[in-house]
Amino acid sequence: MTEAYIYDAIRTPRGKGRKDGALHEVTSLRLSAQTLNALKERNNLDGHAVEDVIWGNVTQVMEQGGNLARSAVLASDLDEAIPGLAINRFCASGLEAVNLSANQVRGGAGDAYIAGGVEMMGRVPMGSDGAAIAADPSLAMETYFVPQGISADIIATEYGFSRDDVDTYSVESQRRAKAAWDDRRFDGSVLTVRDINGLSILDHDEYMRPQTDMQSLGSLNPAFQAMGEVMPGFDKVALMKYPHLERINHVHHAGNSSGIVDGAAAILIGNKEFGEKWGLKPRARIRATAKIGTDPTINLTGPVPVTEKILADNGMNIKDIDLFEVNEAFAAVVLRFMQAFDVDHDKVNVNGGAIAMGHPLGATGAMILGTLLDEMERADKETGLATLCVASGMGAATIIERV
Numbered sequence: 001m002t003e004a005y006i007y008d009a010i011r012t013p014r015g016k017g018r019k020d021g022a023l024h025e026v027t028s029l030r031l032s033a034q035t036l037n038a039l040k041e042r043n044n045l046d047g048h049a050v051e052d053v054i055w056g057n058v059t060q061v062m063e064q065g066g067n068l069a070r071s072a073v074l075a076s077d078l079d080e081a082i083p084g085l086a087i088n089r090f091c092a093s094g095l096e097a098v099n100l101s102a103n104q105v106r107g108g109a110g111d112a113y114i115a116g117g118v119e120m121m122g123r124v125p126m127g128s129d130g131a132a133i134a135a136d137p138s139l140a141m142e143t144y145f146v147p148q149g150i151s152a153d154i155i156a157t158e159y160g161f162s163r164d165d166v167d168t169y170s171v172e173s174q175r176r177a178k179a180a181w182d183d184r185r186f187d188g189s190v191l192t193v194r195d196i197n198g199l200s201i202l203d204h205d206e207y208m209r210p211q212t213d214m215q216s217l218g219s220l221n222p223a224f225q226a227m228g229e230v231m232p233g234f235d236k237v238a239l240m241k242y243p244h245l246e247r248i249n250h251v252h253h254a255g256n257s258s259g260i261v262d263g264a265a266a267i268l269i270g271n272k273e274f275g276e277k278w279g280l281k282p283r284a285r286i287r288a289t290a291k292i293g294t295d296p297t298i299n300l301t302g303p304v305p306v307t308e309k310i311l312a313d314n315g316m317n318i319k320d321i322d323l324f325e326v327n328e329a330f331a332a333v334v335l336r337f338m339q340a341f342d343v344d345h346d347k348v349n350v351n352g353g354a355i356a357m358g359h360p361l362g363a364t365g366a367m368i369l370g371t372l373l374d375e376m377e378r379a380d381k382e383t384g385l386a387t388l389c390v391a392s393g394m395g396a397a398t399i400i401e402r403v
Contacts, residue, residue: 052113055068056117058088111277118263144241168214177210303397324348
């Protein structure tokens with residue numbers, strides 16, 4: 001089978017996903033086009049250089065609807081002969097775009113692809129597209145649906161993570177993110193977003209709160225306790241599914257959950273011949289990809305079984321992986337991953353994660369893969385794994401190796 005390589009990976013800074021956020025004036029279309037243009041310019045691509053653009057975005061309505069991938073190609077400097085495919089695997093959309101692209105290359109369906117995604121959460125609010133699993137009682141009741149914040153608290157309850165545990169993890173995420181920016185570890189992969197006049201409007205992750213400490217987090221009330229215990233009483237739904245639990249311990253809040261932000265990311269993937277044609281040196285080989293369905297109520301445990309699957313399918317074990325990026329949707333998600341595999345925190349999210357920098361849903365998967373590759377090069381490591389939990393009970397993972 002043809003090998004698929006990563007030739008480049010870039011992302012925008014993450015802007016606060018609200019009206020006063022630095023990126024609020026930029027549409028999903030224009031942020032996507034800027035990202036595609038930056039990738040094209042960095043690699044001197046011309047004409048029909050890639051087979052397709054596979055672009056993740058989760059809330060596919062309004063300005064993010066109507067096959068945003070194709071619209072972004074037409075709004076960019078890419079050749080109009082390049083098509084576009086918009087995909088949605090919720091939080092893993094950006095990583096799934098990479099995995100689909102890699103597997104197309106490996107299967108011989110084109111020499112190269114651009115993969116990635118975008119989410120402008122301040123302009124197109126999360127959940128504004130509706131969801132059958134939440135809105136259709138016949139499915140919601142059958143699957144014991146609860147919101148993701150309740151799912152995160154179920155994980156904390158089931159696996160024994162206290163409020164101090166999740167807050168301690170979150171303080172460390174903020175510390176690591178600040179250290180990474182102070183050390184300029186993202187300089188080679190973060191592009192500056194510009195307005196229509198070409199003026200810089202954001203060149204750093206805006207959401208970060210490096211002053212966060214245990215005391216400031218301790219002042220925050222659990223964000224999901226009211227919806228769990230009072231109205232509409234989702235704790236009762238969870239306890240029907242998991243009767244061995246006496247109660248749900250509500251430990252998550254805004255400070256130990258992923259931030260609502262705007263952002264985009266893109267990765268250039270191709271075979272050996274593509275690199276030779278364009279004079280590009282591969283940075284990593286995409287060794288394996290995987291996806292899996294999981295319990296839709298506890299919902300966010302997907303990184304564990306999908307990692308078990310990808311390792312087993314490729315004759316590997318957890319000790320074969322040098323570095324991990326596990327999306328910080330909620331602190332308990334990453335704590336459960338480290339607990340399940342007995343992985344030291346020194347190998348996981350070493351530059352911080354979505355708790356500190358934010359989680360632009362459709363872009364995050366591509367962002368964390370790019371961060372993983374940058375860190376593998378900086379630390380001279382050989383093999384890395386990126387994984388995300390996914391809404392409705394799914395998981396996705398990718399293993400890359402430096403070349």
